[in-house]
Amino acid sequence: MFLKDSVEKILSATIVDSQAVSGGCVSEAYLVTTSKQQNYVVKLDQSRCGMLMVEADGLQQLKQTDTFYIPTVISVDEHLLILEAIAVTNPQKYFWQIFGEKLAALHQFTGEHWGLSYDNYIGMTPQLNSTKENSWSDFFVNQRIAPQFKWLKEKGLATGRLSEIYNDLIKTIIAHLTRRVPSKSLLHGDLWSGNYLVSPNNSPVLIDPAIYYGDREAEFSMMLLFGGFPAEMFDAYQNTWPMDEGWEQRRSIYKLYHLMNHANLFGQSYIAQVQQCTDQIIRLS
Numbered sequence: 625m626f627l628k629d630s631v632e633k634i635l636s637a638t639i640v641d642s643q644a645v646s647g648g649c650v651s652e653a654y655l656v657t658t659s660k661q662q663n664y665v666v667k668l669d670q671s672r673c674g675m676l677m678v679e680a681d682g683l684q685q686l687k688q689t690d691t692f693y694i695p696t697v698i699s700v701d702e703h704l705l706i707l708e709a710i711a712v713t714n715p716q717k718y719f720w721q722i723f724g725e726k727l728a729a730l731h732q733f734t735g736e737h738w739g740l741s742y743d744n745y746i747g748m749t750p751q752l753n754s755t756k757e758n759s760w761s762d763f764f765v766n767q768r769i770a771p772q773f774k775w776l777k778e779k780g781l782a783t784g785r786l787s788e789i790y791n792d793l794i795k796t797i798i799a800h801l802t803r804r805v806p807s808k809s810l811l812h813g814d815l816w817s818g819n820y821l822v823s824p825n826n827s828p829v830l831i832d833p834a835i836y837y838g839d840r841e842a843e844f845s846m847m848l849l850f851g852g853f854p855a856e857m858f859d860a861y862q863n864t865w866p867m868d869e870g871w872e873q874r875r876s877i878y879k880l881y882h883l884m885n886h887a888n889l890f891g892q893s894y895i896a897q898v899q900q901c902t903d904q905i906i907r908l909s
Contacts, residue, residue, distance in 0.1 A: 627666075627668060627703070627704055628642075630704060631656065631664075631666055631704070631706065632658075634698070634699045634706060635658055635662075635664065635698070635706070637658035637659050637660045637662070638658060638659040639656050639657070639658055639659075640657055640658060640659050641656065641657040642654050642655070642656045642657075643655045643656075645665070646818070651667045651668055651669045651675065651676065651705075652667065652668040652669075653665060653666065653667045653668070654666045654667075654668075655709055663709035663711075664698060664706050664707065664708065664709050665695070665706070665707040665708075665709050666704070666705070666706050666707075667679075667704070667705040667706075667707070668703060668704060669702070669703050669704075669705075670703060673702075674702060675745050675748075676700055676701075676702065676703070676704065676705040677700060677701070677702060678742065678743075678744040678745065679705060679744075679745075679832065679833070680697045680700040680705055681742075682744065682813075682833035682834065682835040683695065683697055683707075683831075683833060684697055685810070685835055686730070686810075686812065686830060686833055686835065689729070689730055689733045689810065691726045691727075691729045691730040691733075692726050692727075692730065692827075692828055692829065692830045693710075693823060693827045693828070693829045693830075694829070694830055695707045695708040695709075695710055695829065695831065696708040710821050710823055710829050711823065711824050712821045712822055712823065712824075712829075713822050713823070713824050713826075714822060715822050715826070716822075716826045717826075718826070719822060719826050719828065720853075720854055720856040720857040720860065721856060721857075721860040722826070722827070722828060722860075723820075723828040723853075723857050723860070724856070724857040724858065724859065724860025724861035724862075724863075724864065725860050725861070725864050726828060727843070727857075727861055728860075728861045728864035728865040729864070730809075730810060730812070731807070731809040731810065731811070731840040731843065731865065732807075732809070732865065733809070733810040734807050734808045734809055734810065734837065735808045735810065735837035736808070737755035737756075737808065737837065738755065738757050738759075738760060738763040738767075738808055738836075738837055738838060739752075739753035739754055739755045739757065739763060739767060739836050739837060739838075740753035740755070740835065740836045740837065741753075741755065744813075744834055744835070744836070745834060746813065746814055746834045746882075746885055747814070747885065747889050748889060749772075749775075749885050749888055749889060750771075751813070751834055751836070752767040752768075752771055753767060753836050754766075754767055759801075759802065760801055760804060760805075760806055760838070760839055761797070761798045761801035761802045761804075763838070764797065764801055764838075764839075764842075764877075764878075764881075765794055765797055765798060765801075768881045769793075769794070769797065769880065769881060769884070770794075772881065772884035772885055772888060773790060773884065775888045776884060776887060776888060776898075779888065779891075781887055781888075781891070781892065781895055785899060786895070786898065786899055786902060789902060789906060792906060793902050793905060793906060796905055796906055796908060797877055797905065800874060800877060800908060801839075801874075801877065804839065804868070804874075806838075806839040806840065806841070806868070807839075807840065808837040808838070809837065809838065809839070809840040809843075810835065810837055811835060811836060811837070811838050811840065811842060811843045812830055812833050812834070812835060812843065813833055813834035813835050813836055813843075813846075814832060814833065814834040814846060815830070815843055815846055815847050816846055816847065816849070816850050816852065817850065817851070817852025817853070818832075819831055819832045819833075839878075840867075841867065841868070841871050841874055841875075841878060842878040842881075844858075844867075844871070844875065844878070845875055845877075845878030845879040845881070845882060846879075846882050848875065848879075849879055849882055849883070873908060876901055876904040876905050876908070877905055877908075879901055880898070880901045880902065880905060883897050883898045883901050884898055
C-alpha cells in the first residue's frame with residue numbers, strides 16, 4: 625500500500641492487514657488493521673489537489689452539528705486521509721425514521737452566507753462556493769449551473785437544443801428561485817445511497833460530503849435522483865420540519881445540477897437525461 629510507513633508512523637502501530645475498499649471516484653481507499661487490532665480507513669490522493677483536505681473539513685463541520693454520526697478524522701494532509709473505520713450492518717427497525725429526523729436537524733444548522741468559505745468537490749468536479757452571491761437564485765445559477773454548462777461546452781457536450789435553450793433555462797430558474805427565501809441550511813451536498821452507512825447500533829453515518837450552505841430542497845434532488853431512500857425517511861423528515869409548498873415542482877431545477885455533473889464526469893450517456901430535465905424546467909414557466 626502506498627505510504628505504508630507514513631500511516632504506521634501516524635498510528636504508532638504496524639499495519640497487519642490491508643484491503644482495498646471503495647473510495648468513491650476521488651481517491652484510493654483501504655481498510656487497514658493495526659497490530660493493536662484497531663481498524664482505520666486510509667484514503668490516498670496522489671494528485672495532491674486538496675480533495676482530501678476539503679473532505680476532512682466537511683466531515684468535521686458535519687460532526688460539529690452532533691446530528692448524524694460522522695467518522696472521526698485521525699489525520700489529513702494533501703495526499704493522505706486517515707479516518708475512524710465504521711463497522712457496518714443492515715438497517716433495523718426505526719433506522720429510516722431516525723435518518724429523517726437527523727437530516728431535518730442537520731438542515732436547521734444555518735450559515736450567514738450561501739456557499740462556503742472555500743471551494744470543494746462534487747465527485748472529481750470542482751464545486752464553486754463563493755459567499756459573495758446576494759441571493760439563492762444568483763448563487764445557484766452562478767456557482768452551480770453556469771460552471772457545469774461551461775465545462776459541458778468545453779467538452780463538446782452542450783450542443784444542439786441544450787445550447788439553444790440555455791438562456792431561457794436560466795431565466796426560468798431565476799424566476800422560480802427568486803420567489804424563494806430559504807434558510808441557508810448546512811447540506812451534505814452529495815447525499816446518495818453510497819454516502820451513508822448503518823452502524824451496529826442502528827445509527828445512520830454520513831461519509832464523503834460536499835458540504836455548503838444552501839436551500840435544503842437541493843439536498844433532496846440528489847437523494848431522489850438515484851433512489852435508495854424509502855418513503856419512511858421522507859415522512860420522518862416532513863414530520864420534523866415540513867417542506868415548503870411547491871418543493872416537488874422545484875426538484876427538476878436542483879436535479880439538473882447533478883445530472884450536468886454526471887455528464888461532465890461520465891460523458892455523453894447522461895446528456896439525454898440533462899436535456900429531459902431542462903425541458904421539464906422550461907415547462908415550469
